Amino acid sequence: MSYNTNEIQRIETKWQKIWDEKKIFKSGVDNGREKYYVLEMFPYPSGKIHMGHVRNYTIADVIARFRMMQGLNVLHPMGYDAFGQPAENAAIKRGVDPAEWTYGCIDEMTHELKRMGFSYDWDRSLSTCDAEYYKWNQWIFLKMFERGLAYKKESPVNWCPSCDTTLANEEVINGACWRCKSEVQQKNLSQWYLKITDYSERLLKDLDLLTQWPERVVTMQKNWIGKSFGVEIFFRIGDSALFQEGNRALSPILKVFTTRPDTIFGATYVVLAPEHPLVDAITTPANKASVEAFKKEVAGVSKSERVSGDLEKKGIFTGSYVVNPVNQELIPVWIADYVLMDYGTGAIMAVPTHDQRDFEFAKKHQLPMKIVIQDPAWPDLKVEQMDAAYVEQGNLTGSAQFDGMNNQDAMQAIGEWMEKSNIGKTTVHWRLRDWLISRQRYWGTPIPMIYCDTCGVVPVPENQLPVELPKKIQITGQGGSPLAYCQDFVNVKCPKCGKPARRETDTMATFFDSSWYYLRFCSARNSSQVFDKQEAKYWMPVDQYIGGIEHAILHLLYSRFFTKFFKDLGLVDFDEPFVRLLTQGMVLKDGEVMSKSRGNTVDPDTILVKYGADPLRVCILFAAPPEDQLEWSDGAVDGSWKFLNRLDRLADERFKGVKVGYDFKTLSGAAQELERERNATIKKVTGDLETYKFNTAVSAMMIMLNSIEKFVPQNEIDQAVFDQTLRSFVLMLAPYAPHLCEELWQKMGSDVTSVSQVKWPQYDEASLQRAVVEVVVQINGKLRSKLEVPVELNEAQVRELALKDEKIQKWVEDKPVRKFIYVQGRLINIVV
């Protein structure tokens, strides 16, 4: 056989058919066997797979096939995250039906994935746009509603004018829409939220359980959840006259959140966010006009601009004063654009001497400053000398009874003291916001809620699920949710009172769909439950999850939240869905991320046609470690192809199928060396696969193939060693190049259906031993000679040998040996 394009196509098609027909990768619960759940982040079905997919899924496939051969019961499913905007946009542009378009893409993509030879259990495949899937989205939503975790509220939301929909906080990147990069606007809308903030503490604490996640993902989640400890300080509003008439409902107390209570004695003014509810009440008549103007000005600035750090801080005086509760000083109240309403209390105390933003603001507006922390090394800092805030550690000054205290200790002490004196309260603030899930789009899961004029907001009863997405409707892409124009959908009887009512016409954010699909895979065809509890108990949690770093916050945080919710429902008994996480690096071309918009993509299809799936798989794993970026080069596929070609020829021409027992100790020198290398390579490759060093495993196999080629059997025993080596080789390479290895394994006389069912090769520690080792000899740390040393020699004997060496003698001459270092079987360093 020759390993050419035709032959490769023949082999690949042949084996893909066998895997499919004989259901080689079908998985089922088997309580007698240890399970292993490998999962890659399921794709949006765009139709074509790209190199990023190829890389992601090849990594997963090698892991899956390796674990299978190790005898584990592997679950390796694939499905589609099929709701979302591209289908809808296609509908708007070309008038196609989103469902038809999506299912067409799914078929195409499935075909491409099969051509790559991935070991999926296709019987478990699912698409989130299937009614039998999204029905359970609705069910989950109702369960959350029952528990007060899904609620509707009106508030300012992120609005993408281009996608014509609201966005979650997590979907806003630098003030722009994560999908289309349009600048996000603020709108006041009544929308559905999930109360993920109820889980803040658990989402944070359980990060400790994720010891097998990349540290940076854990850190990103930690920062996103953003727990900060501090004190809410109560400032009495000085001019209480403001509250005498007409404003009785307002509390004359202004609450300010700070993480730096140690600086409270240095607070010289207070700043409110322009949107703060007290602003109107405290603004004095004289300042009314200018404050109004300022508020208008700020409202005109987009959030992305307002948030872009280098903007000059603008602010204005309200005319009012508050009393600093620790020293009764009257300090002015300002409003400024650098204070955000949606964090803390929307009000801050400003300590210009010890906060850079406050410092800049105070300088600009000539507000007073007061130093309350001094550097112990330079304790005489004066306000006039400062050109920046002093933000380092130090000792308190001008802070009454706390003077001299280290500011770290003072944080705690002042907080406690304030609490006792009832002028403040130690609190915790979170950065995490509730999750806005309403989308004014068609191609998503309808939110199962009904609005009745009599009964108010009424959930759709469980037995009426799914609320199906109406088909064949007009999608214009303008004017809110398309469902609102579908009268058959909107008009419904109230489930409570039977009177005419209206359905919710928004759909769910697609991140809802992907927050629990890994559980659905455990019992994908179950029509009576969200998932089968017993099957989930067996398969979950996912042992290895693989996907892009871009999901470090969004998808992974939401999935963790859902899992905890399911635990509270009693459906699962674990806290975290993904035990081990691998974030694969991006695929680059010419130093840039491969992307359609850059036009530098390489279509996997062209590689498949030219080389086949196996060379592509080997190449992409060999080119870089899985977490690193991978620079694509066509030439590298050539190399992988050559490697497989050499293996194929070798098996074809020199494999004889000799099966004779042999003893390592009695083998000829060359055969023993090959046998030793066979064992060493098994050890190396096994270890590398356990630790996901796929690239070095390939290189170890390349080295082994070089040795096999050089080995010329002299007799039947030699041939037996040769054949055995080749057998081990094919088994080790099978996860990487499954088609070729299936073919070779069959030719080698196997009676199993698939090489994936053969036990992973084992190595024998005794066969790793060498009689002689090479020891490097250094003089003063520089390499001067190498010695062949029998392993059994002790240090004294090795020393003698080294000093007798010609090259070494030249360097040592008659200089006294100051020091002699011997690293067993490896190195000698002689210091003269």
Added chain:
RNA sequence: GGGCGGAUGGCGAAAUUGGUAGACGCGCUAGUCUUAGGAACUAGUGGGGCGACUCAUGGAGGUUCAAGUCCUCUUCCGCCCACCA
């Protein structure tokens, strides 16, 4: 501003975790076989030097018998977060 990664030949990358720097592969050079080669095989391939040698892991110091690896400082590059009080 904060956090996390990086930096090793022409290129992708290895380096037993402090012990032969550049494994393996791509590319390149020469040769063999060929009507031909974008096939296969053989040899070579970090820089300098005819050579013994010597210089080399972004840069500068340090620790050590020994540093790509540890410590201090520094320069670039990438990613994430960010007026978060």
